[in-house]
Amino acid sequence: MAGVALKISAPLRSVKLRSLARVSTIPSLKFHTSHSALMGATVEQFEQAKSRLSTLKNDPGNETKLQIYALFKQATQGPCNTPKPGMMDFVNKVKWDAWKSLGSITQEEARQKYCDLVGSLVAAEGGSSAEVAAQPAASGAEYKSLLVTTEDKITTIMFNRPAKKNAVTIEMYGEIVAALEQAANDDSAITVITGAGDYFSSGNDLSNFTQAAQGGAEELAKSSGEILRKYVQAYINFPKPLIAVVNGPAVGIGTTVLGLFDLVFATDRATFHTPFIPLGQSPEGCSSYTFPKIMGTAKACEVLLFNKKLTATQAYNYGLVTEVFPDTSFQSEIWPRLKAYAKMPPNSLALSKKLIRSVDKEHLLAVNDAEVELLTARWLSDECRTAVMNFFMAKSRL
Structure with a gap:
């Protein structure tokens, strides 16, 4: 999240210092206030406002950007308690003053004011401020666990269960497939x-295992396998360049499908973990093929068989990640680059991807089938049931 704050504040560094020095006090903006202001915006609404902020076509000016920066810091870290920068550090002093001026307002109130301010800016450019402040974007309104938006020729699918670390439920698998079809x-x-909040995705929601344990085991294993098959097929068959913006840790299915993306950008605080074997399971997402191809067999075995968790730098060195960015500047560096990519001729992009991917496509589909067949059998095995039960027991003792 800190990266988004710098995304807003980054333009301040390019402004002449004397112009910032004149901002000795932070004027009060009149916020557009929604009916939910007394309760404060939800985390989901806050994440949506952050996404919408990047769509502004006009520079709102330094004073407004300072207020956005201050509200972001207050919403994510609470009242300012950092030492005041020295008098000669003009830029950071002005930013510190803006944050400090918010006093002791709660993080919930700051989130709401942030949403209201972004909503007002969007409305001023002809958009709907209510859409930003109170609900997901219209294009993603049919999804319960995703935010799906299309701006500047970029369709963004955001996993939107930040309180659950973007764990993927059975229903969410279907939503992601539908969102990919839409895109x-x-x-x-x-x-x-990408993901909302601090995680890219923590993998399968634990409730998926609970449901399987409570229902008819064979039928549920079979239906879960089909859901997984269709999910991975959606990535294999996707016709346009597909880019992962890994904003935090990626676990399980959140990591394995990355081999099917065309580019993977990660913050330096991201980690990559595939804990299948400790749970008596086996690889999925075509990782049994893509990981050895990308990393080499020995390194892939470390990750898929022996539970090695990769840092972002290690994932880059292994070839799984295209580029790693400092978390403080992650969002501000990524999105201008993505917007530049999206300006390229779309048909040429899609046809060139088809050419590059055509060699492996049929093999990937066959690998997916084989992985699903093995996983379905593993889910029904005594070894897997015991491992999952032990996992739940260990979690309950924490």
């Missing part, structure tokens, strides 16, 4: 998948 047929040039 494949809209007028965007590229598609981006």
Whole structure:
């Protein structure tokens, strides 16, 4: 999240210092206030406002950017308690003053004011401020666990369960497939998948295992396998450039499908973990093929068989990640680059991807089938049941 704050504040560094020095006090903006202001905006609404902020076409000016920066810091870290920068550090002193001026307002109130301010800016450019402040974007309104938006020829699919670390439920698998189908047929040039909050995705929601344990085991294993098969197929068959913006830790299915993306950008605080074997399971997401191809067999075995968790730098060195960025500047560096990609001729992008991927496509589909078949059998095995039960027991003791 800190990266978003710098995304807003970064333009301040390019302004002449004397112009910032004149901002000795932070004027009070009149916020557009929604009916939910007394309760404060939810985390989901806050994440949506952050996403919408990047769509502004006009520079709102330094004073407004300072207020956005201050509200972001207050919403994510609480009241300012950092030492005041020295008098000669003009830029950071002005930013510190802006944050300090918010006093002791709660993080919930700051989130709401942030949403209201972004909503007002969007409304001033002809958008709907209520849409930003109170609900997901219209294009993603049919999804319960995703935010799906299309701006500047970029369709962004955001996993939107930050309180659950973007764990993937059975229902969410279907939503992601539907969102990919939507993105494949809209007028965007590229598609981006990212996560709301601190995690990219923590993998399967634990409730998926609970449901399987309570129902008819064979039928549930079979149906879960089909859900997984269709989910991975959606990535294999996706026709446009697919880019992962890994904003935090990626676990299980959140890591394995990354081998099917065309680019993977990660913050330096991201980690990558595939804990299948400790749970008596086996690889999925075509990782049994893509990881050895990308990393080499020995390194892939470390990750898939022996539970090695990779740092972002290690994932980059292994070839799984395209580029790693400092968390403080992650968002501000990523999105201008993505917007530049999206300006390229879309048909040329799609046809060139098809050419590059055509060699492996049929093999990937066959690997997916084989992985699902093995996983379905593993889910029904005594070894897997015991491992999952032990996992739940260990969790309950924490």
